Amino acid sequence: MSDNIPAPGSPGNPMKFKDQDYTSLRAESLKTKKLFLDLTFSAEQSSIGMPADPDPKLAIKWLRPKEISKNAVFVEGTTGTTDICQGQLGNCWLLAALSCLTMHPTLFEKVVPAGQTLDSPYAGIFRFRFWQYGEWVEVVVDDRLPVRGGRLLFSYSRTNNEFWSALVEKAYAKLIGSYASLKGGNISEGMEDFTGGIAYTRPVSSRTPPVLWRTLTAALSRGSLLSCFIQAKNVKEIGTVTAEGLVKGHAYAITATDKVKRNDEEVLLVRLRNPWGFVEFCGPWSDMCKDWEGIDAAEKTRIHLNIEEDGEFWIGVEDFCKMYDTVELCSVNPDSDAGEDSDAASVSDWSLTSHKGSWVPMCSAGGSRKYPKSFWKNPQFHLVLSQQDVEDVEVYEDDVDVGDDDAGAAVVKTGEEKQKEKMRKCTMLVELLQKNRRQIDKVNFLYIAFHIYKVPPQLQDSTNTFDGQFFSTNPLVSRSGPYKNSRAVWRKIHLDPGHYVILPSTQRPNQQGEFFLRIYAKKGNTLGAREITCPTAFSMTVMSKPPLPEDQRRVQKWFDEEAGQDDRLNAVEFMKLVNSVLEKDYHLPLEICRQLIFGENVSLC
Structure with a gap:
């Protein structure tokens, strides 16, 4: 292989998901003057992954961006952490990871290749790249998006005319199998799949507030992606809002740390972003809090304090440790290039x-x-x-x-x-x-x-x-x-x-x-x-002795009773029969029994 050609599965030469080649498909659409239709992830309920609502008023339509907004653009200005809002899908874990990603332009362009636009020449086709178990995969999608009542059903941009985040979400749903498959996840999954880095979880209680603040500061300086959340005690608590305006069970992106001086006292701060959108912290050091009155204007400008309801806010590290339960970190070194924020020596x-x-x-x-x-x-x-x-x-x-x-x-x-x-x-x-x-x-x-x-x-x-x-x-x-x-x-x-x-x-x-x-x-x-590897001459101790005559009679009797006149067993019945003569530690799961019955490829060595 030429030194000029990146290795297959690398960011520069990703594997083609479902063998779809973006360049040739786009060229064909432009040549025929027909917008691209992705038949591998069609505009149907199967791609949603949930049953259709029987109410005709709640029917889902699939529309292209320019059918949703006359001023539709792929990116409005530049991508930023205040752009992504959650729709009617429990995937804030994914959106929090995506929000973190926008802080790192080099990493962002690995997932969202540059040069994509809704302007002419427009073919209705887009591509996105994700890390999957050791290799990068390029996923091609058309730009038909699920809409209900004139609004995007799932993630959307705060500006309403920006569509890059909705299209990334669609591509990831295609990779996983459906939109419904995105429900209920761990932020570390999204972080790893967007960077190729290693993500891990830390209980907030594991460190004192000053030590945690230093840990977060160091991680951000190395280009790590960070997020946090408040643990919900049960399903009913998910989405409930605390007295301070924080949402339980929803992921927040950690976008910065800083410190300010007030009355000769140094205050350690953490900046967070709620991907849900416009539910914002109202406690100490929040946007409208009087704590800021003792801070001069230059200091406020330096830390980019924005007094607006945009989902982004500052919180003191002491309060952060009291209110949040878990921090998730994704180290992009080693394995992925953090761009301008990375230490090149540490990668090598x-x-x-x-x-x-x-x-x-x-x-x-x-x-x-x-x-x-x-x-x-x-x-x-x-x-x-x-x-x-x-x-x-x-x-x-x-x-x-x-x-x-x-x-x-x-x-x-x-x-x-x-x-x-x-x-x-x-x-x-x-x-x-x-x-x-x-x-x-x-x-x-x-x-x-x-x-x-x-x-x-x-x-x-x-x-x-x-x-x-x-x-x-x-x-x-x-x-x-x-x-x-x-x-x-x-x-x-x-x-x-x-x-x-x-x-x-x-x-x-x-x-x-x-x-x-x-x-x-x-x-x-x-x-x-x-x-x-597992040896081909693998022998099981549980099968080393021939079955006793009474066991043979018992199994034959059980089969005759359960199989019926057609002498057939379904997967559940077959599982019960086989496991009746195996030690408990070696019982076959239902899925293996189903595969054996239907002749699917399954190895039992």
Whole structure:
């Protein structure tokens, strides 16, 4: 491949979603003078992903921007954090991530390629790019948008004639499967898919207000994307407004930090943006608060104080810590270029290895360490770390061993102990993501985690799968923490030079799923990772003995009673029959039974 051609799947040469080539499709539309119609994501209810409303007055129409607004534009002036408002879809997590993205022009142009317009030559076709499990994907859409009562049904611009955000939302919905698939998500998903970076969550209570403010300030200076939210106690609380004008269960973008002096006192401030639009904070240091009367005009100008109801506002860090529960951060270093805000040296300090794999029931889905007979059957990856780091000056809370669902008490070390260890060890960052768990009308994340074991010298040249005895006799040196039903789990880890094996797993055995594992190591280390695949001669202990005659008679009797005259079983009946002769840890899930009945491609090794 020529050095001038970017690698496939890179931002400069993204994979074509559904094999649609933007350039050729646009050229064809201009040549035929017919606006582009995207038949792969049609203007139908199936793309909405929810049942149609039976009331004719609430029927959805699909209109192009110029049919909605006479003055329609792709971008009004420049993109900014005050442009995006949420429509009739519970996807504020996505819009908050998009709001954060507009703060970084270089990152923004990765997702929204420059040069797109509603002006002539106009073909009704647009393209957007998203990171998906190690590669960038370009999604092509037409510009027909769902409208009800003359207004956009989902996200819209505050200016009403700007359409870039609505079209990004449509492209992402197409990538996931439907608009309804965007309901109820985690901000970190959007942040990762817009940047390729690594996103993680921090409880606000984990740090004192001054320390949290310094953390946010440092993260913003590195080009990180930040957001926060107030946890709703139940579904009914989502969308309710507090006495201070803050919305529970909705994501806010953190756009800046600053400090001002009042009466010789230094006040630490955080600036937030509510993607919902015009519900705004009314507490201390809000736009109309008297606290600003003691601040001179030059200082107000310096921090861009805007006294208007635009969804953006300042809040003191002390009040921030009292009112918000969680902060989400997306570090765009390593893995993605933060543009003018990044430290180029920090990017070059890391190298990346990534792998795609799957958990296959009865084969490579061994479950957690609570299942020692099958835990070792999870996919195994061999890591080699060969060179120690220089001192790693960053302090991460995740350096504390928080334990998991299978082990005893967490090991807590002092900051001094951790810092001394870092100077002697190799730094790496491991992230495990589960793939394609969003469905038509719900999110179905499995509980996932990873564990890392030290490989002794006498086994370092082995190419075989390590068995259960290995994991019972060799030390567990690190792990992601408790199993979580989120798209990703990650951990920054400091290990001695040497050989290691990492096992990604689901909490329960025989849960089917695909995953993406990426491992960063500081350059200078030799990091090699290879998957130890599930052996083809895999034998199950539960099937090692022939069934007893009484078991055969019992199964035959059960089949005769349930199958009926046609001697057929549906998926549920088949699942009950098979699982009646299997140990509980090896029960087949309903989806696998359905695939077996309908002859779909499913591997049981």
